[in-house]
Amino acid sequence: MSRPSKRSGSKERLEARGVAVAFGGIRALSGVDLELRRGEVLGLIGPNGAGKTTMVNVLSGFQRPTSGSIRLDGIDVSRLTARKIAQAGIGRSFQAARLFRMMTVEQNLSVAAIGSGLSRRKARERALDILDWMGLARKADHRCDSLSYGDERRVSIARALALQPSFALLDEPASGMNDAECEALMEVIAELPARFGCGVLLIEHNMKVIMGVCQRIHVLDGGQSLAEGSPRDIQMNPAVRRAYLGEKAADSTLAI
Amino acid sequence: MKSKTMPSFAAIGRFWLPVLALVVPLALIVTVTGQFGGLSLQRTVIEMLISIVIVVGLYVFVGNSGVISFGHATFVAIAAYASAWQTCCEMLKPITMAGLPPFLRDQSIPLLPSAIVSVLLAAAAAFLTGLVIMRLTGLAASISTLAVLFILNVVYSNWDSVTMGSASIVGLPTYVTAWLALACAVLAIVIAYLYQISAFGLAIRATREDEVAAAASGISLYWSRLIAFTLSGFMVGLGGVLLAHYLGTVSINNFFLSFTFLALAMLIVGGMGSLAGAVVGVVVITAMVDIFRRLEGGISIGGEQWSLPAGTQELIIAAFMLLILVFRKDGIMAGREIGLPEQAQREKGLING
Amino acid sequence: MANIVQVLVDAIALGSLYALVGLAIGLVFGVMRLVNFAQADYITIGAYALVVPTASVTPPLLLGALPTAVMIGGVLLVVVVLALLTERVAFRPLRNSNPSTLLISSFAVSYFLQNLVMLIHTGRPKSVGIGQSLANAVEIGGVRVPGVQLLTMGVTAGLLVALVLFLKKTPLGIQMRAAAENFQMARLLGMPANRVIALAFAISGLLGGAVSLLLTIQTGTLDLRMGLMPVVYGFFATVIGGMGSLPGAALGGFLVGVASVLLQTYLPADLRPFRDAGVFTLVILILLVRPQGLIVTSAAKERV
Numbered sequence: 080m081s082r083p084s085k086r087s088g089s090k091e092r093l094e095a096r097g098v099a100v101a102f103g104g105i106r107a108l109s110g111v112d113l114e115l116r117r118g119e120v121l122g123l124i125g126p127n128g129a130g131k132t133t134m135v136n137v138l139s140g141f142q143r144p145t146s147g148s149i150r151l152d153g154i155d156v157s158r159l160t161a162r163k164i165a166q167a168g169i170g171r172s173f174q175a176a177r178l179f180r181m182m183t184v185e186q187n188l189s190v191a192a193i194g195s196g197l198s199r200r201k202a203r204e205r206a207l208d209i210l211d212w213m214g215l216a217r218k219a220d221h222r223c224d225s226l227s228y229g230d231e232r233r234v235s236i237a238r239a240l241a242l243q244p245s246f247a248l249l250d251e252p253a254s255g256m257n258d259a260e261c262e263a264l265m266e267v268i269a270e271l272p273a274r275f276g277c278g279v280l281l282i283e284h285n286m287k288v289i290m291g292v293c294q295r296i297h298v299l300d301g302g303q304s305l306a307e308g309s310p311r312d313i314q315m316n317p318a319v320r321r322a323y324l325g326e327k328a329a330d331s332t333l334a335i
Numbered sequence: 336m337k338s339k340t341m342p343s344f345a346a347i348g349r350f351w352l353p354v355l356a357l358v359v360p361l362a363l364i365v366t367v368t369g370q371f372g373g374l375s376l377q378r379t380v381i382e383m384l385i386s387i388v389i390v391v392g393l394y395v396f397v398g399n400s401g402v403i404s405f406g407h408a409t410f411v412a413i414a415a416y417a418s419a420w421q422t423c424c425e426m427l428k429p430i431t432m433a434g435l436p437p438f439l440r441d442q443s444i445p446l447l448p449s450a451i452v453s454v455l456l457a458a459a460a461a462f463l464t465g466l467v468i469m470r471l472t473g474l475a476a477s478i479s480t481l482a483v484l485f486i487l488n489v490v491y492s493n494w495d496s497v498t499m500g501s502a503s504i505v506g507l508p509t510y511v512t513a514w515l516a517l518a519c520a521v522l523a524i525v526i527a528y529l530y531q532i533s534a535f536g537l538a539i540r541a542t543r544e545d546e547v548a549a550a551a552s553g554i555s556l557y558w559s560r561l562i563a564f565t566l567s568g569f570m571v572g573l574g575g576v577l578l579a580h581y582l583g584t585v586s587i588n589n590f591f592l593s594f595t596f597l598a599l600a601m602l603i604v605g606g607m608g609s610l611a612g613a614v615v616g617v618v619v620i621t622a623m624v625d626i627f628r629r630l631e632g633g634i635s636i637g638g639e640q641w642s643l644p645a646g647t648q649e650l651i652i653a654a655f656m657l658l659i660l661v662f663r664k665d666g667i668m669a670g671r672e673i674g675l676p677e678q679a680q681r682e683k684g685l686i687n688g
Numbered sequence: 689m690a691n692i693v694q695v696l697v698d699a700i701a702l703g704s705l706y707a708l709v710g711l712a713i714g715l716v717f718g719v720m721r722l723v724n725f726a727q728a729d730y731i732t733i734g735a736y737a738l739v740v741p742t743a744s745v746t747p748p749l750l751l752g753a754l755p756t757a758v759m760i761g762g763v764l765l766v767v768v769v770l771a772l773l774t775e776r777v778a779f780r781p782l783r784n785s786n787p788s789t790l791l792i793s794s795f796a797v798s799y800f801l802q803n804l805v806m807l808i809h810t811g812r813p814k815s816v817g818i819g820q821s822l823a824n825a826v827e828i829g830g831v832r833v834p835g836v837q838l839l840t841m842g843v844t845a846g847l848l849v850a851l852v853l854f855l856k857k858t859p860l861g862i863q864m865r866a867a868a869e870n871f872q873m874a875r876l877l878g879m880p881a882n883r884v885i886a887l888a889f890a891i892s893g894l895l896g897g898a899v900s901l902l903l904t905i906q907t908g909t910l911d912l913r914m915g916l917m918p919v920v921y922g923f924f925a926t927v928i929g930g931m932g933s934l935p936g937a938a939l940g941g942f943l944v945g946v947a948s949v950l951l952q953t954y955l956p957a958d959l960r961p962f963r964d965a966g967v968f969t970l971v972i973l974i975l976l977v978r979p980q981g982l983i984v985t986s987a988a989k990e991r992v
Contacts, residue, residue: 194553225684493961653800
């Protein structure tokens with residue numbers, strides 16, 4: 080039943096080139112370069128206010144960069160609306176879940192499937208498929224306002240996946256989850272590239288989740304790129320530790 | 336890999352239950368009042384059915400998009416006048432409506448084709464208006480629909496040579512019977528239901544819940560609203576044709592603010608979130624209007640004639656609408672269709688599907 | 689030459705009137721996200737308070753019979769009380785509703801008030817002789833300007849200055865602007881929400897009362913729908929001026945008034961009855977080109 084679904088014409092590379100975003104006097108992002116490839120899980124971390132969510136908003140078309148560009152397989156998509164970018168294959172979940180509360184779980188996913196071009200019937204098939212894989216099949220016809228917090232977040236991710244995107248941007252999916260839920264989430268995220276054939280950008284504060292599923296990690300601080308590398312590289316990087324823990328802790332290891 | 340076997344009776348029943356739950360009582364009302372009711376009651380029932388066509392049409396846009404439209408009376412009027420131009424007063428048209436193009440002025444067009452043309456015209460008007468208006472955000476769009484209402488009112492009230500200005504066009508053939516009105520009401524309910532469970536319906540309902548998440552799911556706010564608005568214009572246009580050929584007259588001031596208020600009141604009181612809400616709202620408000628009409632007309636209590644001052648009706652309905660908004664803001668049906676209790680339980684997460 | 693000046697004066701006078709209405713609507717919208725249809729009835733009821741409730745088309749004066757200053761004070765008081773009443777009874781319970789609910793509720797309130805006036809005064813237009821001396825023209829630089837136009841411009845200018853001073857200098861005024869920008873934040877910072885909203889309504893009532901008087905002096909008639917057209921124009925003013933922007937609302941009102949007079953003057957005679965339709969179409973066209981309005985505020989964008 081589950082196999083990696085390779086969309087015809089699905090994209091290989093999502094890049095941010097020199098992206099800067101300024102709100103009035105505040106520079107949320109300054110000259111950030113980022114690259115996400117299909118099949119990999121890239122973590123995006125940084126202290127609060129580092130610009131992580133702004134970056135996701137830029138990548139998904141909800142924020143136009145003041146300068147720089149977003150490229151999908153080399154093609155500049157910075158001027159596209161959020162909806163066109165979603166249709167081009169970039170799906171995202173939101174920090175606040177933002178589910179369609181009056182609709183059922185299956186309907187939430189079906190909306191995204193419809194957005195990617197499917198008919199109602201096929202959309203439902205895809206939705207049930209994904210829910211089944213995520214272990215949410217029993218809740219398919221439950222209204223979203225009756226879900227537990229953990230389920231809400233999972234449905235939010237599932238909905239992004241129902242677009243069958245080339246790239247899934249997950250904005251703090253683990254926030255508020257307990258250990259068991261985090262474990263389950265990590266399994267899901269780790270399987271995404273194989274199962275869906277997509278690339279994943281994971282924004283998280285939870286270091287356990289980040290270190291556990293990411294192949295590469297990109298660190299932002301104060302709107303600028305601080306470092307990028309494997310989980311181990313990042314853990315060892317003194318600049319990163321300083322940014323998170325302050326000067327004193329620069330010499331201690333980044334505990335996970 | 337979907338199975339090709341016929342869905343069971345139970346499945347068909349479950350599918351159509353929300354529609355049948357509305358249609359069957361309506362059919363019963365028509366049958367019973369046809370047999371036992373007086374003429375005045377029968378007329379009220381026909382008016383109610385026509386109102387259902389119009390308010391369900393309004394619901395198709397307002398309920399699914401969450402955007403209030405003050406402009407739908409425009410499309411009702413466009414269809415009503417179009418039907419009048421085609422079918423009315425063959426003898427008088429060259430005099431009273433001399434500005435009409437010759438193919439309209441000098442002949443009458445048979446009833447069915449003229450009805451179809453009128454409804455399509457309303458739909459086209461809705462489409463063209465929607466092309467412009469749906470570019471705007473919800474509130475600006477609502478205000479713009481008000482502008483559309485006023486534009487039509489000003490134009491039709493002053494275009495004497497074509498519309499007879501603010502005078503009434505009288506003498507339209509009156510062919511609308513209770514059963515025809517019922518058939519159209521059923522048609523409206525079925526169309527609305529099929530739309531809201533279709534891919535288009537789901538898409539626009541998502542935009543109503545959360546515009547941002549809908550965009551992230553690849554849904555176009557503009558197109559989903561435009562489609563709903565056009566379908567909605569089609570349906571209220573049908574209501575306009577029915578109204579014209581039930582009353583036998585057409586007058587632009589019957590399609591202005593009072594009309595708009597009443598239609599919105601019916602939708603809001605019943606609950607703008609569901610089809611059942613639209614229908615229930617029409618029934619409740621029609622009943623209220625009828626009761627107050629009789630009270631204003633005068634009744635005898637203990638041998639004394641007693642009547643409410645004219646205009647009380649509007650006050651009470653407005654007050655009632657406000658009460659509903661304050662105390663039960665999602666309306667009587669609270670945005671739900673009439674379905675099986677089991678289904679409702681499942682949706683609440685009380686039992687597993 | 690004199691003709692153009694005449695037209696300009698008319699345009700500025702009507703523009704001023706609509707700017708006042710736009711401001712009233714923009715103010716309430718700013719603090720509550722409510723597009724207040726009832727503003728039309730504030731204007732209408734303020735005017736009808738000048739006469740005794742009868743079915744007659746030439747009714748005896750009520751407030752209108754009082755000395756000028758008292759009459760003005762009386763009308764303003766009536767409208768302010770009405771505005772506060774509608775806020776307390778109808779709009780406060782609905783304060784946190786979504787915009788659609790608010791919109792439809794103000795429509796219902798307006799419908800209620802409209803029919804109430806009809807019940808009390810009957811629907812026929814009435815003639816009222818108030819401030820008749822002002823109808824006389826004043827000679828300025830070779831141009832005859834009706835006194836009422838000068839009055840309108842003067843009153844508008846005065847009210848605008850007073851409002852700007854209030855919003856910029858007084859604590860409540862500053863809080864009102866803060867609330868219009870970001871209601872939740874202002875509340876968290878200790879803004880007395882009830883007081884600020886009530887004040888916004890009171891000011892909108894004041895502006896409405898001013899418009900009632902000016903309209904009545906200008907036209908000499910009372911009509912159930914007299915508040916409707918200015919307020920409908922006022923909505924469009926707010927929308928094209930930019931929702932959430934007070935200068936925008938005033939600017940929008942001004943532009944709409946000017947457009948109306950220009951169309952009235954320069955349209956060929958047989959097209960003149962369609963003047964209003966023309967203005968409304970212009971509004972929709974402006975919105976097409978600039979959907980967020982002329983002056984954009986942060987109130988417009990939603991945070992993701």
